[in-house]
Amino acid sequence: MHIKITEKMHQELKNHLHSGDGLEAIAFALCGRHSFEGQEFLLTHKILLIEYERCIREVNTVSWKTIDLEPFLEEAAEKGLGIVKFHSHFIQGSEFSELDDKSDVSVFDTVYSWVNGDNQHASIVMYPNGSMKGRIVTPALTFENVEKISVIGNSVTNYCYTTKSQIEQSFIRNAQAFGEKTVKQLSTMKIGVVGCSGTGSPVIEQLYRLGVGHLVLVDSDHVGVENLNRIISSKKSDAEAKRLKVEVIRDHIQSVDIGTKVTSYTNLLQESRQVVDDLASCDYLFGCMDSVEGRHYLNLISTNYLVPLTDIGVKLMADGNGGINSIVGNIHYVYSGSQTLLERGVYTATQLAEESLKRISPEEHQNRQVYFNNVEVDSPAVISVNTLCSSIAVNDMLGRLHPYRFQDNVKYSTTVINLTDWDFNYYSVSETKEKLHYRNIGVGNLEPNFNIYVNEKNN
Known part of the structure; x- marks a missing residue:
């Protein structure tokens, strides 16, 4: 238990x-x-x-x-x-x-x-x-x-009845940096990563090389040629064969063979009860996707099941002339009772309604397009920027397991990286004022208060 x-x-x-x-x-x-x-x-x-x-x-x-x-x-x-x-x-x-x-x-x-x-x-x-x-x-x-x-909470503390007696040779130098207790703790942790492309791929690469015991990977997409510039371990042959991203990454981790168990899902989070239940059993979650729906559902899982969550967002704005207007990364740490991603302005209720409608009823979404102000464009994606933001996110997680920063973890709820200004800032956040989230802290799979809608059509 x-x-x-x-x-x-x-x-x-x-x-x-x-x-x-x-x-x-x-x-x-x-x-x-x-x-x-x-x-x-x-x-x-x-x-x-x-x-x-x-x-x-x-x-x-x-x-x-x-x-x-x-x-x-x-x-x-x-x-x-x-x-x-x-x-x-x-x-x-x-x-x-x-x-x-x-x-x-x-x-x-x-x-x-x-x-x-x-x-x-x-x-x-x-x-x-x-x-x-x-x-x-x-x-x-x-x-x-x-x-x-x-x-x-702002820190994550685990009290275990038993712990591993020794550290594997592969992770000795990790212990020198973060201590034996943290490395042993990572080896018992189950961490979910939703989105296995731009920011998800480097997050996963770091987690298994840090010695995380079990990874749950969720991504419904296949590798395309446009992904080869940023998905670690992906090959041109994977894109040509349209291999699933989670399969490519899973096979890569297994080939390295340093002890991490991998569970992979090709469903959308919001369309599989199995995925929801598996993520709800994790010790930590990373959201590495552009999907507003996915972010919203991860936040609900975090609240209802007391699972700490880090959301990573990267935005590169092209100037239309072959240059860049801005390069901004946002890392949000969320836990039960903290401000939600919606409250922090990561997405809006209108965006959530639009994306949900588009998935559930594409015809109705098309009919109501006039009500939504949304232009679908592919933004630039660069491995150096994605990896920087992913690395900060993983180190933030380590700082919550093993507080190594000079200030209290409450200070680092949101980290904003503006590379065009070479500016790094961090902020604290207040408690949530959303009644839905506040009253559902720790309710688990209690019905009918469990407000995650799961469409089983793709199961």
Whole structure:
């Protein structure tokens, strides 16, 4: 099982569970669910901090009344959500105690009596530094270790039950730069890349050579001669044979053979539930496409499933006389609760409506063309610019796993590169004000609040 918590909720839990008075405290989370290929996810949707005055708090134990948990139990029973119990431990790294065992059996016996079914719930201890250890509580009221707990926000922190004991020889120098912990962490990560051409190709090349354990590649297009100037490993013969981009890149990674597993899809993200579910199970996402719809859906996955997302956009504006007016790259880091790509102006609601209509009903789109102000043109694409922006995006991801920058990661939500001015800027962003995104943080595959439209016609 993999449990995910937003950075904001994690801080609220830490403040409550470790207030400084030396007494244990208790809290609960209501969690959305997701499952994919045998892996289960609990995604923190809401938290409930049991007030100190309503508890009997001691140094080694805490007790409370079940009635305080009933609102969560009712909602979990109605919607099939999960319950996670959090309580304090003051000795770093300490195991669950016998008192914890008795408490968890009692609490989750009640939970299972309210929430029918075999879906599992969990219990977590939080230590003074905010680190955590968790266990699944099964319907039989037995315990199993939680494999991973992730805190998702401006930084991405993973607490794993087990880690690789040694680093492969191929990645020794990566460890010298970013530390053994980061390299071992990358080897256990599953990262999705949507769009495998201009910026996607160099992102993928960096990720597998950094030692990422599993890549999920999504692109429905084939290699054309126009792609040979920027897709790493592509050949003229690939273009002539109209080979799919994901197949060319997958075969290249497998031929290098340094341990990265590759899953590839030739569907559009918005037309395959399988693709959505696989991306929702990832530890990190990269959006490397021009599609407004694709960006919108990735942002929804990021919100609903607590998956951090980096969106990369590059724009080269030709002057019509063989020259360039501007070369601009934008790297946006998005996580559940942050400003959305729509709020940041990466695309507009009108553009989203147009692109969706064009895909779903081309005839209606043609009839309504008068309402849309859109001219379809191919913009210039150059490997040196694409690779620069992709490299900054990957290093930004590394900075969130292993904060190496002088300033806090909150400063780097958006990075803008204007090569024509040789200007590099970065900005922070505020929390989202979109009610849809805010109320759907961590809902997982809960229906009907899951607002990703999936057209299965191409499955």
